[in-house]
Amino acid sequence: MKILAIECTHGFASAAASNGERMVERRLAEWQKTAESLVPLVMQVMDEAGLTAAELDGVAVSSGPGSFTALRIGLSVAKGIAFGADLPLVPVPTLLAMADAAAKHTATKYIVPVIPSRAGEYFYSMFALKDGALSEIESSRCLVSELPERIAVLTGSLVMVSRPVDLLAEQAPSLAPYLFDASFFSAATLLSHACKSLAEGAAGTATGTLPDYRQAFVPAQRQG
CATH class of the missing domain: 3.30.420.40 (ATPase, nucleotide binding domain)
Structure with a gap:
């Protein structure tokens, strides 16, 4: 096509x-x-x-x-x-596409793509990978300090896919062993x-497609 x-x-x-x-x-x-x-x-x-x-x-x-x-x-x-x-x-x-791309580069039980949200927060999804197929376990947003606790429920090998990984490794050092740079x-x-x-035949239309913001836009308040 x-x-x-x-x-x-x-x-x-x-x-x-x-x-x-x-x-x-x-x-x-x-x-x-x-x-x-x-x-x-x-x-x-x-x-x-x-x-x-x-x-x-x-x-x-x-x-x-x-x-x-x-x-x-x-x-x-x-x-x-x-x-x-x-x-x-x-x-x-986006999170599904990131996980799917990562599945071609790693053999692991779980893939957790993350995307920066507001300052100190990340969007994330947890996917189980079996026989090349992904199944979503959970998708949400949380503080970066909460990410280690969120992935602790996963028992088995996992990678956390981020782009870039440097900032996330700095913010949550305990996640460093799981981080996989999603430059691909x-x-x-x-x-x-x-x-x-x-x-x-499952495509949408230009007029009917909306972005998945997952958060309300809050304009900056002017001081003074």
């Missing part, structure tokens, strides 16, 4: 395009420039893959949770392309999920 994928929930933004025979992916080096750089990045991968929007079978986007601003940027670009070319839009849950997680990771959803 011919699919465009966009991922910019946290860490770095990326775009990938598959023309059915080969895949092209590019990443943004500067996170702060996502708003002005994402569209040119998408255009670049589309051009390198030899695709136009009209030729796509669908658009995939990492739907969150993640950075409030980054989710809005990524979904806005994905929706604009999908709506403009009348294409199905596939929202891919990017827009390309979403392509297999999107292909499956499109084949099954």
Whole structure:
């Protein structure tokens, strides 16, 4: 299938395009420039893959949770392309996609992807991995100090997938033995999920797809 994928929930933004025979992916080096750089990045991968929007079978986007601003940027670009070319839009849950990507790099009983939330907090999901299939045990948000207690209920080998791992290791040193850097997680990771959803007719629409914020946006209060 011919699919465009966009991922910019946290860490770095990326775009990938598959023309059915080969895949092209590019990443943004500067996170702060996502708003002005994402569209040119998408255009670049589309051009390198030899695709136009009209030729796509669908658009995939990492739907969150993640950075409030980054989710809005990524979904806005994905929706604009999908709506403009009348294409199905596939929202891919970010924590699930991270766990699925990690499963290809490690043999462990449990995979726990984590994503920064508010200061000192993380979104997380716990997945059991058996015979290559993932089953979700729990998904929530908690203080970083609570993460060791949350994963203590898992009996057996586990990895905690984060991007990057340095900050989490600094905040909770006891987690260091479990940390697995998710630098492999990017827009390309979403392509297999999107292909499956499109084949099954389970894709959504540009107007009906919403970001998975998992928290209310609270604007900063001005002092004075």
